[in-house]
Amino acid sequence: MYRSHNCGELRASHSNTEVTLAGWVQGVRDKGFMIYVDLRDRYGITQLYFDEERTPKAIMDKASKLGREFVIQVKGNVIERASKNPNIPTGDVEVVVSELTILNSSLVPPFTIEDKTDGGDDLRMKYRYIDIRRNPVKNSLIFRAKVAQEVRNYLSNDGFIEVETPYLIKSTPEGARDFVVPSRMNEGQFYALPQSPQTFKQLLMVGGMDKYFQIVKCFRDEDLRADRQPEFTQIDCEMAFVEQEDILNVFEGLTRHLLKEVNGVEVDKFPRMLYDDAMRLYGNDKPDIRFGMEFGELNEVTQHKDFGVFNSAELVVGIAVPGGNAFTRKEIDNLIKWVKRPQVGAMGMIYSRCNDDGTFKSSVDKFYDQNDLAKWAEITGAKPGDLVCVLSGETNKVRAQLSALRMELAERLGLRDPKTFAPLWVIDFPLLELDEETGHYHAMHHPFTSPKPGQLELLDTNPGEVKANAYDLVLNGNEIGGGSIRIHDKATQAIMLKHLGFSEDEARAQFGFLMDAFEYGAPPHGGLAFGLDRLVAILGGQETIRDFIAFPKNNSGRDVMIDAPAPIDKEQLDELNLKLNLKP
């Protein structure tokens, strides 16, 4: 037995107990005649005490040579401290050491093992095994495990069966790029790693599993944006004989359970918002509704004057910034610069100050009088002391721009409190989305999403108008997950694939097995998937997922700790019937 107790366990009630502890040396305070060592493990920190009077000289000498992150084992007697440390649970006691074994030494660690470390991101990634010793990372991983376990308990208690679906599957041209895996036994052929278990969970419904879930790794070979990972974890679910309402209820229940068990927060029934309304009111299909600042469309009250910028715009739309009239001219100029950055892309920003006396002062006073500006304030909900910010242009673009501005201002004004949770269902998503570059429609959710009843015919005449029973769960401005009611008959699936540009042969080659399955008694079904990494980060009150992943990859998809990916031997390539074809 390496230890009788862990380092977070001892209390005053353990006084006069002989204990054995093991852990890492967090720090040493050597005062010559007495030495204090903070001993750390996953569970906490316990103070060790050595002094000239009671500690044998050999042990005293050994203790004086301990360095940070040495791994040691000690035996000793627990005593109450003279000066207690109320900041840690073990702060009432210390262990007077009688035996000391150095289990392993340590080089000086490349950064400090403290909540606020001096290690930069690169160093922390390279030495992730040291970084994990730090409380913020360690606790994030423990938090993640708790969330996953709560998900499993909740869904299992609700009759869901966790079924493992395969990782070595088949590449499909739809969606993001697949990671592929060459097969040695099937020459010239490749498996693909799943982007999601979508088709398998549908086949489980055809197979009568009724309620399926899985917490599962998924893979996308995409150019990595910030805070994306090539491998990520999904809570994946599917139910048979359900309508949208059934699914929303189950996963609203799950989310409420998590908020209660993990965060101690009780939330009301989740509001629901039509996709079209989300776009109109927030310019965004994942609105953060923890604060107001809803969009006010101003075309009617701006386009009757001589201001050409507005007159020529498809959409003129504004938001009220609470207390924004306090912004200096310079601050407003900086905001204008901010919206003109290429990442946002606005041509400019018009504003109207709402003075405390009820008057207005705008950047377009030449064109708009006090009555006009009063209407702006009314429509955007601005009160005296606020600032109305107005953007204009092509509808989709200007909505995205104003949404970015809204989020930026909320951030600056401290309106995005990570301890407040505002979940929201966004429903009635369009079935298809126009790719502006190619002019083609592609599936907004995925090709297995069912159009709303009676809208199948619209696919030919007005594809952009077709709505689906597709829904997203949004939490604090982040998409936590989404899903849909699926197609469950072969004919509809064939029509859908045709509209997505698959030839009959391609559809057969890629999805023949699914369409065959639909001919052998497929029940109506639907489901959803939550992104676990993001969910855990948000529940944990963080914006970035990286510390909730034990061994994340960097933005080039590299694991810098193990130095992967890496070249492989020629023999390995030969066995796989492959040759490198490097760019010159």
Add this chain to the structure above:
Amino acid sequence: MYRSHNCGELRASHSNTEVTLAGWVQGVRDKGFMIYVDLRDRYGITQLYFDEERTPKAIMDKASKLGREFVIQVKGNVIERASKNPNIPTGDVEVVVSELTILNSSLVPPFTIEDKTDGGDDLRMKYRYIDIRRNPVKNSLIFRAKVAQEVRNYLSNDGFIEVETPYLIKSTPEGARDFVVPSRMNEGQFYALPQSPQTFKQLLMVGGMDKYFQIVKCFRDEDLRADRQPEFTQIDCEMAFVEQEDILNVFEGLTRHLLKEVNGVEVDKFPRMLYDDAMRLYGNDKPDIRFGMEFGELNEVTQHKDFGVFNSAELVVGIAVPGGNAFTRKEIDNLIKWVKRPQVGAMGMIYSRCNDDGTFKSSVDKFYDQNDLAKWAEITGAKPGDLVCVLSGETNKVRAQLSALRMELAERLGLRDPKTFAPLWVIDFPLLELDEETGHYHAMHHPFTSPKPGQLELLDTNPGEVKANAYDLVLNGNEIGGGSIRIHDKATQAIMLKHLGFSEDEARAQFGFLMDAFEYGAPPHGGLAFGLDRLVAILGGQETIRDFIAFPKNNSGRDVMIDAPAPIDKEQLDELNLKLNLKP
């Protein structure tokens, strides 16, 4: 709402309730004036009843056209049946249908959806989504989910944290072949899929996670033997500051918990057997101890006579077959043929019949008298009525042969009762194993296993003798899992890799990150991994894992349902900087 109840739920107490059910048509008995339909879902079967008197004609007509596996929804009234069916939980009632909706039709399924189906393996794999509707497969998957959930609950309650380790890692030349994944973003480089999360779990111990577990997919690109899968699931665990005893206790507790919760079986403390004893007594490092038939070594009592076969043998060893004297001459001849099959490889078999009157009749009476044969019986534990079977030859080979014979006879004699559970720890495995083909030693467990204290020096002089704190859990003759105490210092790891034939550069390139980690305060640690597929199959009383996997691959590593692996586009290859290099 598609249903008010499921098909396994209704009882006599529901009589006179209006219900809505949905499910699959298991069968139709159409008697013209009345029609019975068995409606099936995951939860059970409920009898639907239509008759000329009470059912509108349109519905009667529709019902008469229902085929097997049609998906339907019905509304109706629950009544007690006149003739009850005591074989199913819903057998007291039937539903008199008033509304019938066909949700989906079905082609005639390629095999029957019954416990004993008429579908062969190939057909069942191709239509796995239909096969899953059958009770044996469905229940196996539900059983698997329950086992996994119990594992998670037990380990979580014991302070283990489930941590997800990465799937896209680095190829290592040790062990089985890796599946590799070409990286698009890192030209000419490859990830590998993990054969196990071994190094990551060790890094988690270096990172202070203390107690880790994970239920995780692992991958091996091996030529598939029967009942192996290229992707398989492990219960993977690691603990810091532990000795072998701590680990055995935790996982004995877990296994006992599973046997109790899942099988309702209480077992005593698991016996422990030295590897050397297992080989001596059972010729096998995973002995089935549900029955005796221990080996008796007969060299001393056989090599003083003129029987050259035994005299020249390194080992002469026998077993007593209970009741084997009842075998006819022909049955014994067939046994001899059986041991001579290439899969077993014995040169022959000597036997001695133990007659009820205490005399013996052997196949080598020319060389051995009654006294000799009495000693054979004594040493092998044979009683009157038994048969002593004796093999001879080179120790390792003859042990393997006799072990095969022992298992075959136990199978034939019905001694391998799947409802009896006999767990066993086999401990003190050798550190290294001689590869007879190459003459090189390789790691018996893996290169991270620590030699027993004080045996490091033996590596130079007598590598085959070095023992490790390595252990396997064996259940009913199957290896459920195994593990070891690991090396946790850089110097020992370097010596070990050198002995395994790694140059310093190779060791650095492959395992540099781990050896670096050992320099920053690595605690003593160890762990183990259970094979979930096998564990679940054995707990489920089955010999084959395939029905406990939702979508298994065949012996060529193919998923015949989705037809994977498959060729990929040239564009995909180009993006990955690869060319096919097919054998001419």
